[in-house]
Structures are given as structure tokens and as C-alpha cells.
Amino acid sequence: MNAAVRAVVRTALHHQDLAVFGIIGGYAGLLESNLQRLESRAMANILQRGGTVLKTGRCLEFHRPEVRAQAAQNLRNLGIGGLVVIGGNGSFMGAHLLAQEHNISVVGVPGTIDNDIYGTDQTIGSDTAVNTALDAIDRIRDTATSHDRLFIVEVMGRNSGFLASAVGLAGGAEEILVPESPVPLEKVVQKIQASASKGKRSSILIAAEGQKPGRAYDLAEQLRKRAGLDAKVCILGHQQRGGSPSASDRILASRLGHGAVEALMQGKTQVMIGVQGGKVVQVSLADAATKSKPLDRESWLLASTLA
């Protein structure tokens, strides 16, 4: 995120007549007019840091029209002509309504580790999250192999199997369970038993958390009951967030942050800056907020072929 903030600030200052303010704490900060002028020098040495120098947080009341009206008023009082929103579907929906109802120019930048935003191949943070999860899986693999054990590793991904699929392919997982394409338990058992019969004595299953974080415990319980398999469970949880961002994420964030300011300068509004086929693109913010991005089935199937 910090890389995107830096890119927005420095691109804007590169055009000499722009001033940039950071909103501290997301929409809640906007409602309290908690803004801070951002200068170029304050952006030094933030590129390598995880988290965000602008704090963040959920703001449920932003769903209410009168609250958004207040937000728009605050922006006008401060003389702010354009808003760059870094976040996911929820943040984009808020921005979209703000723009529609109050004629504020808004541009979205996709930042979520789930990589589940329609209209962009990558979101800021997902490459780092995949690498962090992969580190954990490589370590778990050491134990699985030394102890001939079966592990279930639960990774983030409420509606999306992207992280599970990427991590599973990169980590050589024996099975990947994703929300988009449920696999019956029998098939999972068969696969583990088939592996075992070929002499493979350790396995790692990756499961996206889906609607119910902690489901890996249920799965382990079922494997025990139905097939007598003893599986250890690891929930990666919040460890997948944070940490110094990967090169790829910093570059993506720099490109998208830069693109957001360019879009505002071109008079665009209600667009999200994404990347498709390697190119920076502008897509409808409403689409980004509402449409769902399909799973990359190629990676998911390839992981299975190579397991």
C-alpha cells in the first residue's frame, strides 16, 4: 500500500500545481476530516514497509447516504477535487456511490491480498501474500517430509481460490480446495490414498478459508472419521498480511498509483486502475466493485497434474 501512496503523492507533485492530502484511517478518517498534507520527503523510506502509513479500518456507517453526504461536504470544505481509493470491493462501492451522488471525482486502486477484484489481473499485496504463505508451506513441507505426515494448510480467500491456487501450485500441494470448485471429500481421500499407494508418505493440502475460517479443522476431523487419516492443521491467518512487500508488488503499486493520478488529471472519474496482460488499464469502478473475477482454472488444474 505504501508504494501506491508514494506513487500517488510523487506523481501528483511532479505536476506542479497539485497538493496531496492523505486521509488517516479510511472513510472513518474522512468523516472526522482527519487528513494530513503529504510532501515528497515524507514518502522517503516507506516503499519497503508493510502495512500503511495512512492507517485503515472498516467504516460500516459509510453505507448510509447521509454519511456519504457528510464525507462529500468534508472534501469540498478542504478544496479536494479528486479522491484516490486504495482497497477492495467494499471501498470501491463506497467510492462509486460518493461519486454518483455527489459528483466527486474518484479513482480506485485495487489493493487486497485475495486478488479477487474484477478488471485487474493482479491486486497490490497478493504477490507478497503468496510468497509469505509459500515460505510457511516450505517450512511445513520440511516437517511433513521428516515425519511422514499429512498437513492441511488454510490460507486466506473468502470468495476466491486465487491465493490457495497460486500457493498450491508453487508449493507442490497434493490437493487444493477452493470455494469456486468444491471437491467432494471422497475424492480428496482417494487422492491421498492413491499418493500413499505410490509410496508418497507425506502430503500437503491447501484449503482456502472460504466463508468459514477454521474449516481446515472440520476437514481434518472428517478425514479422521471417514478414512482414518491423521492430518495436522495450520491456519496461516493474519500472518499472510504485512511484511516488506515483494518487488512485483512495489512495481505494481507504483504503476497503479501513478495511473490513478494520470486518470484524475485526464478528468476521469469512477474508474479503477488495473493491469491486464501487463498493461495499465482503466476499468469501470462499478464493475470492479460488483462483478466477480473467475478463478484461474489453468493454475488450479496444472497444480493437480504436477502434484
Place this chain on the structure above:
Amino acid sequence: MNAAVRAVVRTALHHQDLAVFGIIGGYAGLLESNLQRLESRAMANILQRGGTVLKTGRCLEFHRPEVRAQAAQNLRNLGIGGLVVIGGNGSFMGAHLLAQEHNISVVGVPGTIDNDIYGTDQTIGSDTAVNTALDAIDRIRDTATSHDRLFIVEVMGRNSGFLASAVGLAGGAEEILVPESPVPLEKVVQKIQASASKGKRSSILIAAEGQKPGRAYDLAEQLRKRAGLDAKVCILGHQQRGGSPSASDRILASRLGHGAVEALMQGKTQVMIGVQGGKVVQVSLADAATKSKPLDRESWLLASTLA
């Protein structure tokens, strides 16, 4: 562990008349005479790998005297005159009994990430585990700070608060809960509220798993009920094992593995090779197997002073 295996093998081969066999899969492997001759070249490029090239596993039946008699017979049949056992209390107890009952020379090398072995300041694997857990905590800190949140991070440590204490001091935790020194919930709540009143809006609590892995969930539940605090839970679990070992662990393992062969060459038996005040020492294996190591209270208290 691999560093210790390498040190044992290469030290033994350095004395020209010794041959070395690795037992594959711990005591269970010994019962099946699953041994493998270990040459110097096979030790190349294992120093940096997590896990162990000799597999491992629990062997509950080793508690029975007749099973140990079989193990001793297997060793004699193979002409093996000395046994180096890398592990924790359980492994040491087995080795101690094997030595007492069957006059086998045994030397222990402390290898457990909990660092809870009596007679040695450090055990192989603990420095790596502390650094791995610290990495996770640094990442969680990014989120805690960005979102103004309270986190409970559960680290390994069944009977020992070593890992929790080290990680908590190094990671700047606001509170560290260890089995050796239980803190009443009221005190924890008071501390969090005191921090909050000083303007600190994010906190990390470290909890050793103790006798009940998953206790962090209970703690979070209690904080919610009694004090209305919303705490996120992270269970680091098996991710703390494995991974490329730290420099300090590789050096320790090299010194202890070397010391184990030296001890066998000196005709010693039933000793554990440890490190005390920076020096390699030999201590009674029975003591190592049975006595408990006190918590380093200095670190635990210092963490609290500096939080």
C-alpha cells in the same frame, strides 16, 4: 538437525577408524534395523536444509523393556558400539534406559525448538524457531498498527515459556503469557487498558500454547466477554518448525555433534552434550531427561519493562 548429523559423520570420519550409520526414522527405524551407511559426500549441501535427512517419528513402544532389548540386539548385530541420539526428553529417556539396561554407549544431543532441556543454555532449532516466529510477529505488527488492533499470537511451548519469552522480548509484545508464571486475566486486561489510555491503540500478546494448543481462542473469548476487547488470534503452529536453519543453530549443531563423537571416543556414555556460558559441556543424560529447566525470568521481566 542436519547440521548435527553432518558434524557427527564428519567428525567420526576424521578419526579414520570409525564408520557411521544413520538410523532412518528414529527408534522405530532402529527396531526395523533401517540403517544407512553415511559417507562424507552425502553430507554435502544438507547444512542449509530444514527437517532432517534421517527421518524421524515417535515410537511409543520403546517404553517397553522387551522392545528396548530388541533395539540393543539390533545394534549389536550391526556391530555398532555407540549411539548418538538427537532429540528431547523423551528420546533421552529411551537412550538412558537402553544404556542402563544393555550397556550401550549413548550420547545425547539436545534438539528441540522449545529450548526446554535441562543442562544446556540452547537447544538446536530454537534460534531458528524464534526467528521464524518473530518474522510472523513483525508482519502481524504491520496489520495491528495499520488497523489499530489487538492480536493474540500463540507460539509453541508445552511446558516452557522460552520461545514465548524470547519472541515477546524481540518482538516488542505488550504481554507474554508463559506456563511457568500464569498471569490472571484481570492483570492482562488492566495492562491492555493502561496501554490504550496512554494512546497505544494496537497491542500484541504472546501466549505459549502450554498444555492446550488453541488456548489463544479461549483467551480472546474471555477478553471479549469480560472487557469488551476484540482480539484477533494467530496460531503459529507447525510453521515454527522447518526452514533453513539460522547461523547460530548451524554453529551450535556443529559444535554439539562434534562434541558427541568426541565424548564417545573418550569412552563416555549417558551424557548429553550441551552448551553453558558459551562452552561445550557434558552433563548427565538422566538429568537432561528428567529435570526441568527454569524459565529465563530476566528476559520475561525485561520484555515487560520495555513494552
Place this chain on the structure above:
Amino acid sequence: MNAAVRAVVRTALHHQDLAVFGIIGGYAGLLESNLQRLESRAMANILQRGGTVLKTGRCLEFHRPEVRAQAAQNLRNLGIGGLVVIGGNGSFMGAHLLAQEHNISVVGVPGTIDNDIYGTDQTIGSDTAVNTALDAIDRIRDTATSHDRLFIVEVMGRNSGFLASAVGLAGGAEEILVPESPVPLEKVVQKIQASASKGKRSSILIAAEGQKPGRAYDLAEQLRKRAGLDAKVCILGHQQRGGSPSASDRILASRLGHGAVEALMQGKTQVMIGVQGGKVVQVSLADAATKSKPLDRESWLLASTLA
């Protein structure tokens, strides 16, 4: 590389009638018929390892037609119908000639950290190399900032500024010197002095090694002589190779290795498997071997805007 080898082997074994041999030590190994049958199980646990389980090396004599004739004969003697070559321009040229002269089916997979292969957006190893270099730069930044110093960091890239440009953008470098677009020394000096006059007291310059590794020392010498600037030099060198591959590299390698076997199964020859706009593609191997890939000027310019 190991991820690509694994993908080739497992994809091939997935099609039941294929057998796979690994050539140990590149073309030199082929000349000595140093091949090894590769089974699925041998591919376990290599995904996370740097280097290559098949060794590698230069083979200058492969430039001679009679040597290639011998290589083709060896392949025929072994009953090998298709060859997958993982490497860069030189390896591809050898493969291309082998195919043209002796009617051997060859497919190329781009593996070089310089990311300078025509026909593919990414090469295997480049993402890992960028992240490794970035780690070093983040550490150097700590010292640069603490000591108010100027650093010149030399990264790999004989003909290509890709690595320099990516690392420079991700690392917040003040200036990036690439072979494709030489910058006069005066401009570099001006930029450093302009930064200094804005209060910036530490800077990092990234220089691609170009045709002359060690040129960073010359540059530092010139900055000293002409502008009285005291610059420290770091040559990253071979540290940029090796190491556990990033998730992105493992996924890319898996996709390309899989694509290579698919291409052979389709009867294709003299193609390289690349990735363009996120899709796996087949391009002419001759083009990949001979055409040069232009610098991504967008990244290079963006780094300058954001510095």
C-alpha cells in the same frame, strides 16, 4: 529451474507413454551421454531449491557442426525423440542448429535472470533475482540513510537493463543506469546535486553491469574526480543467482515446463514457450535466440518520476 524440470517430468509422465531423461551438465553432458532417467518421485521436494538438480555449464565446442552431429547421434542412440532446452540465447542457438541440421525436435524454455529473451515477458529466475537484489538494496538503504551516504549498486545485466530497472523502481533508486539508454555523467551529477539541494542526504544509484562488470568502481571514481562526491560501491554479483525461487518463478516455470511437453506432444519443434500478456505462447526459437528484447522504458521512466 528445478520447477521447470519437475513440470516437464510430471507432465510427460502424466501422458503415460513417455519416458524422461535429464541431461546432466548441459550440452557437455549430452556429448558424454551423461543422462539420467527421471521418475516422478525424484521430483519431490525440489520445487523450493535454488540451482538445478541437473547440473549445468557452458559448452563452447557446441558451436562446431561436427560436435552437434555427435550430440544428435547420441540422442538417436538413446531413442530420444524430443529435447527441452532450458536456458538463454546461447542455449537456444545451439538447440536451433541441432534441430535444423539433424531434424531433432527441440523446444526452448527461457531461463535466465536477466529477463532479456525476445518473445517472452518473463524468464524463469528473474523475479527471484529481482527480489534478492531488492533485499540487498533495502539493507543498503538502511546504511545510506543512517550515514547520509551515496551508494552505487551494480546489478546483473550484460545487455539488458531489465534487472536494474525493476530493482531501481522497486527500491526507490534515485538514478538507474542501463545499457540501452546511457546517461551522461553530468546528468547523474546534476540529479544527485538537485536531490541534495532538496534536503535529501542519501541516494542509491543502480547500475547494470553492462559489458564490463565492475564499472560501478569507475563511476564512483569519476563522481569523486568531477564532482567531489564520495560514493560507496556494492557489486551484487553472483548473490543474485540461486536461493529458493519466488512463488511467481515457480508458477512460471511450472507453466512453461508444462507447455514445452505439450508442444512436443503436438509435434512442434523449434519453438520457445514464453508468456505474453499472461498467456502461455509458442514463439520461433530462432527469433528468441537472435532478436533482442527492448527495455521496458515505462518502468525506467516511472522510477525517475517517483524518485
Place this chain on the structure above:
Amino acid sequence: MNAAVRAVVRTALHHQDLAVFGIIGGYAGLLESNLQRLESRAMANILQRGGTVLKTGRCLEFHRPEVRAQAAQNLRNLGIGGLVVIGGNGSFMGAHLLAQEHNISVVGVPGTIDNDIYGTDQTIGSDTAVNTALDAIDRIRDTATSHDRLFIVEVMGRNSGFLASAVGLAGGAEEILVPESPVPLEKVVQKIQASASKGKRSSILIAAEGQKPGRAYDLAEQLRKRAGLDAKVCILGHQQRGGSPSASDRILASRLGHGAVEALMQGKTQVMIGVQGGKVVQVSLADAATKSKPLDRESWLLASTLA
């Protein structure tokens, strides 16, 4: 370093009547009275950062008595009663003279990656530097093994082979060249050739930079001329500094920083806080500044036995 600063500040504030100021930029900052009041909150989230929030730098003029008199005057003007100096021999000598000449209470904390300070087993930063160098060596090992090559890796250590010795033992180096115990070139050549004759086709030599950084190039040149050996050179240089500190370094820094304030509170002066045999100790600052610490020959010899 930041962990030590944090420990000094928070320990001091724990004793309610103390105020703490940080000197920005070392002795040069002291001469300009460039001080900053340090509060507890400002110490949040610095534990995991490399470098130092207080900047640093050499100050050659501090060798002159009249300059030290000015520094003492500045401290008195600010009402500062005790000075904690984090650094190496040079910084300690300055502090020692300041104390002797002007009756200022000074306490030293050893912070240098070379681990070459008399009176302490460990210095702050050395464990991190060893791990950073080891990472690089593990990566280089991948290339050395894949390409059957000989590498010379130059690590820091002007007068001390500590870093070389630790890294060499942990990294499985075939030979370690340290300033304290020069090895004739013939012996190095013999060892490499002996390894080669046993079938070992790749080797890594570690060389401490000694009085002449870049000596690894000379060594490679000599190996080429005298023995026809082709060695690649890697100079780790400034990459060994910086980076997020290891757990061990953060704990050491916390203990020493805490000990420094305790010492000042006890009325001590001209002592260095060190660690010996795991215990925090106070040693004469003059000794720490002037006496030299012998090489840990045990590690150095052990590396050779295990290579």
C-alpha cells in the same frame, strides 16, 4: 541499534525521574547540540528496523581535546548527566577521554557487526550480519554446485576473523581465511586440490577483508596464476549491514541498553556493558576501547574438520 536505543529510553522512563535525549548523528551531532527529546511512544515500531533512528557518522575532529571540551560543555548546558555511547573501539575511546577529561558519566554499549570488541562475547549487529552473509553464501552455494565452480566470498572483518569464521562454519566453507591466522597460498591450493581429488567439484572459500577490502580479487588472481584454478569472486560489502535485526540481536540490544541505564543509575562510569557466558557484565571502557579480542579458534578449526 534501534533495539538498544529503545531499551535505553524505556528503561530510563521506567525510572520516573529521568528524561532522555537522542544525539542525532553521533559526536558530530553532539558538537552541534543536535539533540532530540525521546519519548516512549516514539520508540514504537522501531525494534524491527535496520539502521538507526538516531543517525550516525564518523567525527574525526573528536580526536582533538578542545573539541571534546566543547562537547562536554554542550552536555552540561543541556543538563545531561550521563551519556550512553553505542558503537565500537573508536567511539569508546572518544567516550573514555570525554569522561576522564571532563568528568562526564559515560557507559558504552558494543555495537559493531565485526564482533571484535574486547570484554563481550557478542556485539549488537553481529548475529544479523552473520545471518545475512550466510543467506548470500547459501545462494552462492546453489550456483557453485550447479556449475561445479570455485568461489571466494569476501566478508567484513578488518582486524577480526569472527564474521568469516562464523559464516564459514555455518555455511560449510572449504577454507576460511582470517587476519589473525594467515594461511600460505600453497596450503589453500593443496586443500582445494585435495577436495577435488575426493570428487568434490565445487568449493567456497571465505576471506575476511582484513586491511584491504577487495583482497579476494588478488587471491583469485594468484590461484589462477599459480594453480590454474578459476575462482569467481563475491564481495559482500555493505550488504552485510542493515536489514531487520535477528531475534538474538534484538534481545542482546535490549539487555545491554537496559544494563547501560542501570549502570548509570548505580553511579557507574567508564564501563562497557557486555555479555559473557550469557550474563550481562560491566567491564572497563578503557579495556574495551584498547584491548583486542582473540579469535575463537575453536570455531575456525571446527569448520576445517567438518568441511
